[in-house]
Amino acid sequence: MESVRRLVTVLGTAALILGTLTVSVASTTVAASASSKFKACVVTDTGGINDKSFNESAWDGLKDAKKQDSNISVQYLSSTSSSDYAPNINSFISKGCGIIVTVGFLMDAATAAAANAHPSQKFAIVDDAPVVKTGTHVEALQYETDQGGFLGGILAAGMTKTGTVATYGGQNFSAVTLYMNGFVAGVRYYDKTWHKKVKVLGWTPGKGTCSLAACSGKGTFIGNFTDQTAGKTDTTTFFSENADIVFPVAGSVGLGSVVAAKGAGAGHYVMWVDSNGCLSDASDCKYFVGTVAKGVEPSVEAAVLSAAKGTFKAGSYIGTLANNGTQLEYGGVTIPTSLKSKIATVKAGIIAGTISVNPNSYPPTPK
Amino acid sequence: MSDAATSKAPPEEAPTENPPRPALYRSLWARYTSTSPIIVALYALTLGLVFGAIIIIVTTPAVLDAWREIFRHWDALPHALNVSFNNVGAAYRAIFTGSVIDPQGFWHSLTTGQNWPNTLTPLSETLTYATPLLIVSVGVGIAFQTGLFNIGANGQAVIGGVAGTVVGSMVRLPTFIHLPMALVGGILGGMLCAAVPGLLKAYTGAHEVIVTLMFNYVTYAFLLYAVLSTPFQQPGQQNDIGRTLYPSAILAPLFGTKSGLRVSYGVVVAGAVVLFAWWLLDRSSLGFDFRVTGANPSAARASGISAKSVIVIVFLISGGLAGLAGFVQVASTTHYIDGGFLIGNAGIGFTAITVALLGRNRPVGILWASLLFAALSVGGRNMQAATGIPLDLATVIQSAVVLFVATPILVKEIFHLRGTSQASTLKISTNVWGS
Amino acid sequence: MQLELRGITKRFGSLTANDHISLTVEPGQIHSLLGENGAGKSTLMNVLFGLLSPDEGEILIDGVVTPIHDSGDAVRRGIGMVHQHFMLVPVFTVTENVVLGFEPTKSLDRIDYKRATQEIRELSHRFKLDVDPEATLENLPVGIQQRVEIIKALSHDAELLILDEPTAVLTPQEIEALMEIMRSLAAAGKSILFITHKLKEVKEIADVITVIRLGKVVGTAEPTMSEGELASMMVGRSVNLTVEKTAYDPGETVLEIRDLVVRDDRGLVAVDGVSLDIRAGEVLAVAGVQGNGQTEFVEAIVGMRRVEAGTITLRGVDITNLTPREALDAGLGHIPEDRQRDGLVLSMSVADNLVLNTPRRAPFAKCGTRNFAAINANAERLVHDFDIRTTSIFAPVSSLSGGNQQKVIVARELSRPLEFLVASQPTRGLDVGSIEYVHRQIIEYRNRGNGSLIVTSELDEAYALGDRIAVMYEGKISGVVEPSISRESIGLLMAGSSMAAAGV
Structure with missing residues (x-):
């Protein structure tokens, strides 16, 4: 009985403390955001807001939009697990967000469910296209990164001194392998067009086509997006197999490749992915031949701005070379002008639709 | 827990006939180090909140700016205090309203009868979060009471989640048999995963901390393999995502899907687990064997308790509960598993270690501890959404609470060292079984 | 060294462990402090050694009031203590153990083992201790380990040695050897405060005996008194030291x-x-x-x-x-050698310990569920029958005195x-x-x-x-x-x- 009495005392005291706190601040307003502004909110996946990848890019997109339009306020919520997606989205719905940006295919189901339950709430989802019952309030942001990867392949093939380049992925997902597939296609196109014999390691395209939905093939994968040591090991292996340029499609794992390139001595380079390596990792710029960028930041920014202005367009946005949704950015290595002009020509060809980014359109590179 | 009041006298000289009566006045510290676990927990929570407040004050730019003002003129002090109080208050208010109830909303619902689902969402979320955490923590606590460290609860939960989801998504059966089968599948998955370290420990003496810890990595690799391979991967998906449970195998929301409240029949499962654990530890002969083994393995052996079978059984129970927790997590929230299931910050099997510690390895203690942890996590989300103070502050408070709870244990242990007393039930020693 | 304690009082809450204890140890004297477990002997020694500070009273060394603040203080004043549980490192050599904490150093902070070893040899020889300074401690018998403790105290120039229940861990031969050592120490002018509850030893070695009971000095005794008389003083009632047996009539x-x-x-x-x-x-x-x-x-x-x-x-x-x-x-009933290790779970209650090896036997359990009514009734009966002194059957066994802990085991074994x-x-x-x-x-x-x-x-x-x-x-x-x-x-x-x- 003693313990029961104690428990009651404790709970009573706790309730009192919290109650006091609650009541005393109930009247004070929170300084964080004024309610009159247009709220743009992002729910990250489990990578968190500082993942140097899509989550961070999406958040940067929001901040860019805020700079453009001072009437926008921005907020984010990080998810620790997939079971957080739904409550995080709901949390923002109840906070009156004008647009909610979600990131990644894993949030497909949660975004679709929330969108179906709240037909007036605007959503934008990065890297995914959820199926929504009444599709007038969800914008799917997707990127045909094989186009950017194709240009990356040409750059790598044109820059290699050893005649071998390599790529590897974090995991065998279409969002990853699409880059690798484009990269291989670029190398094959380079070999065929300019009669070279550049080899590519790390990805062998499958028979079928490669799209945002599915991409078949075999290749080298780390198994996650965090193990930089594994990235270093695999890259060193590629170097020992005579490759001198490696294209990691594995988020921060790629930093391991940079370490490997430093250790391997002069003439070993890395092709960065997603967002310009010379900006996100400026001190290592001289090891980057270039970056195959994904336009998450500008596309999110555009979606937020349009929602704030009332010109929001639901449906599908496909990032291509044409709309800068994917592109090749040069790094800290000097690129011959002749190669640059070749790349410009190919880019124009892809935009015009005269050059295929399917590797199966070209003969395989030598073994 | 032995009441520490008796151990305050010099241990060797304490006569049994007249234990020292508590003086009328005791210092706060003495109370802190000696009174009931509940009081200690309350102290720890208060200290944790104070600690969190300090963190808020020194990390929030608006508050820091206000304090910087007082270097220019002293009159700014009230303002700085006011800003500090407002920010801390707003943060804690958001935690409270986001995890328990929003008084205004509650009053509104109470008077008008409207909007109940919204009003109850925080509580529902707290319970949803607490349910699997509670189940896995009870399993970890049972192992602790036996002197065994189950660091692999997270991996066991992963395997349990996969096993239960396989049953729930690849077999078609009516609900009344499908859901129980999936739950049993989760339990068996966790048991299977825990049996290996248990058997290794019992028959080769391999240290369970090492084996269970390493097994976590095995299970993560298996999880990725499972969600990326043909039979279990969601059809038509290239990504690391598994099949979705059939509706007959999910833990349905308690108040129906339409309510929008996620709290599910998982709470019934958790209640059953707490009852089972209470019976096991406090009422059963088997649990008596566990506790004797945990408190004094030599005496256990001399009393005819077989250490081998106790180790294996404890691991089976602990792993089974972890596996059950894994499946409950799936069946009450996402209904599918992806490659990030229970990885990183979401690793409830690791949080369970601190929850079990906070709950002193007792089922009812763990119930309160997991509710507290759940409330801080869920409330933290609301705090971030409302004030922009990062969710991580909730983790800071959780950690601080555990630290402050552990401190008097440390102090007590130091005092125990001078006496002849054996380890209290709380002393978790890694070499209980030798290695 | 002459040591005098005047009116030492130490309280723990409402418990008075030492109640105005006064005694004087003369140089070269073996002064025995006799008392039962829990009489307050160890508390008094901890006060004397500076581990506890007294609430009242004072300590005089050679007639001068000398407050002792900590054990370092005690060592500097020439007080050495040989603990019941040795404070030694098993894997160290004798020399290393002796110098531990007071290492003599050469230049560059190197430990001067040569000097220390020499010193130990000398002490060993002078007091007939027979200890090899280079032996590793864990290889030595308990009796020799104890001598290492004595050497350690002597190496700090102790004039007064406190021996806390030194014979509890020794064999008869080792006890005999220890007695010899004590005599030679006393002959060399060292004072010895010898704490024990064993009457035979006291009679054999002590010059003066102070008997304490329940924290108070109940009197001084002469070594010539009979064991029975000493025991009655110590326990406070007459004690029967011989056990009545029926005639030896062995069966099958x-x-x-x-x-x-x-x-x-x-x-x-x-x-x-x-x-x-x-x-x-x-x-x-x-x-x-x-x-x-x-x-x-x-x-x-x-x-x-x-x-x-x-x-x-x-x-x-x-x-x-x-x-x-x-x-x-x-x-088979078993009263184990080490009761706290093999016989009891100290953190558990008296009632639980009384069914420690029969938890599943009827009526203590039914269908795997423990029957607390039967367990508690059993405990109440045994506590009464075997005169186990405890505040409650739910009190942890750790709160019982050693004797009552042993009674719990005896009761458990003999009652089944x-x-x-x-x-x-x-x-x-x-x-x-x-x-x-x-x-x-x-x-x-x-x-x-x-x-x-x-x-x-x-x-x-x-x-x-x-x-x-x-x-x-x-x-x-x-x-x-x-x-x-x-x-x-x-x-x-x-x-x-x-x-x-x-x-x-």
């Missing part, structure tokens, strides 16, 4: 041990071909110096250690190599249906009152016509309990004798002589 053989071979933890043969018969209505006492295989012998009987060869038969049933559970169920009782060192570390009680329980058990085997390293106990005494030496039984035989003869058997050589 109960336990039959044939050619038993058992190995110790290191794989060495510890019990080497022991054969014994114990009959109904008989106590067989196994005497011998500690470490001659008694521990392994008992563990083998109760199933806690593998029997390498030989057989153990209980009433015609082979019980060789049973598990502990099977041995318990076969009706037994075929045979094995008791190992049943009164080690207990006070006079408890020893008397435990002895009476064992004899009553024997008087009811049961067989039992008592292993003891205290010769007095072997005489008091044994109907026959078996002496164990290096894993073998060197002889089984009647208790009428002289102590000298048994002493020779304990040292390994044959029966003939011992004059039996």
